[in-house]
Amino acid sequence: MNFASDNVTGASAPILDALVQANAGAMPAYGEDPLTASLTARFREVFEHPELAVYPVATGTAANALALAAMVPPYGLCLCHAQAHVTTDECGAPEFFTHGAKLAHLPGTGARIDPGALEAALARLPRSVHRMPAHALSLSQASEAGLVYAPEAVARLSGIARRHGLTVHMDGARLANAVARLGCRPAEITWRAGVDVLSFGASKNGALAAEAIVVFRPDLADSIAYRRKRAGHLLSKGRLLAAQLHAYLADDHWLANASHANRLADRLARGLRAVAGVRLAWPVEANEVFPILPVRLARGLRAGGAVFYDWPTESLAPGESVGEDEVLVRLITAFSTPEAEVDALLALARDSA
Known part of the structure; x- marks a missing residue:
């Protein structure tokens, strides 16, 4: 009776079958294969977004850290809940890959950020070259207490962030659980509600090892390909990541x-x-x-x-x-x-x- 985590499970049968199929024969390396090439179109269909870019990685830590590195400069702040996974369970990876940016903690019942607390935190930040300016807000979907942000909640927090010039990141390690619970379209709790970059999780929900950085704003995508390679997260056999994500999304698996x-x-x-x-x-x-x-x-x-x-x-x-x-x-x-x-x-x- 192991209820410790959804990471303790293996992979689902459709994903294992897809890996076996992708394993056969030779394909170009480092994401130049046809499976990876077609992944962008698949994500654009699922998220109903004609311009999104997708970058497969093997871990959620890589997805979160590399996404935030593209959004927050070394001298900047990323605001998140005090119990968010990015600050409590990433061993400093976001700070490392941003080359020094900091995570600023916000309160909220059930590990969900309180909008009033976000407004207050942004209002009291000093405008001084001596202090780190806020550049991004990170939301966890679902939260570390298992609560979901409904589309209107994401939109409200994103609106506050946008008024203060912040971009919005979503740690979607359990995005599938949130979408299934809310019965909404994936777009409704991501880019249509103001999310700029999504860490799309699959490993907790049936994949062997597959996550993706999904970028809804083209101007934020420019550096991620290089950051992913420099960080050692561009897999040589990228088709095996892409195969998992294709099977994961197929037929609403x-x-x-x-x-x-x-x-x-x-x-x-x-x-x-x-x-x-x-x-x-x-x-x-x-x-x-x-x-x-x-x-x-x-x-x-x-x-x-x-x-x-x-x-x-x-x-x-x-x-x-x-x-x-x-x-x-x-x-x-x-x-x-x-x-x-x-x-x-x-x-x-x-x-x-």
């Missing part, structure tokens, strides 16, 4: 995978809410569940073979808290999580309560 993960997260949440002493820290809006458990129950789950992480409490809703005999944990479902595994965890929780 990415959304089917995400819908399954979301549905099982809902099932898990419903079952946990029925267990004595358990409450949810935040609503379930993607494929992550954050229950507040009695410590005794958490120990019982782990003793019974359940794997999950404890989670920080900084962005709990006002009035919510975790008691001394409680712990906030994160449970994640994936595209391949079986219903029986969720039911086994729930049975264990009832027995351990």
Whole structure:
């Protein structure tokens, strides 16, 4: 019963089949192959954008860091939530690849940026050569607390950023889960809502190792090809990245995978809410569940073979808290999580309560 992450899973069958097919024969290297060449048209179709550029990479860290490097100069700031993945889990990669830019932290319940806090932060930034100016805003979709930004929320934050001259980046590691939950078109929560550059995730949702930097503003795309090569993220056998992304998007496979993960997260949440002493820290809006458990129950789950992480409490809703005999944990479902595994965890929780 491994609910630690959606990174613990393997790859889905359609993506593995696509890799086997792409593996046969010889093709030009370094992204000059026909699979990579046709990827731009595929992304333009999915995102309904006639001019976007797409740059496949193997990791989300590379996608985020290289995207921000194209958006923020070495002397600039990127604003993000204090719990955003770009600032808590990238080992300083954005700062490294921007050659010194800083990440400035913003508050917000459920790891979503509060618009008022963004306005206030930008208003109080001094206009002085002695201080770093803000150049970009980064949004996590879904947030680190599993909450999604609806199109109007993205548009509101992007509008604030735009009025202050900032570009907007979206860390879409779980974009598929957000699109599936909201039932919207991908364009509606990205470029049509003001996003300039998207880190498009696939590895958490069925790919073996595939992400992409999707650039909606042509003027921001100029340097990314060079940055990707210089950083060592231009794969010689680029067709194997492109093959994964083609299979991921084909026949809405990415959304089917995400819908399954979301549905099982809902099932898990419903079952946990029925267990004595358990409450949810935040609503379930993607494929992550954050229950507040009695410590005794958490120990019982782990003793019974359940794997999950404890989670920080900084962005709990006002009035919510975790008691001394409680712990906030994160449970994640994936595209391949079986219903029986969720039911086994729930049975264990009832027995351990």
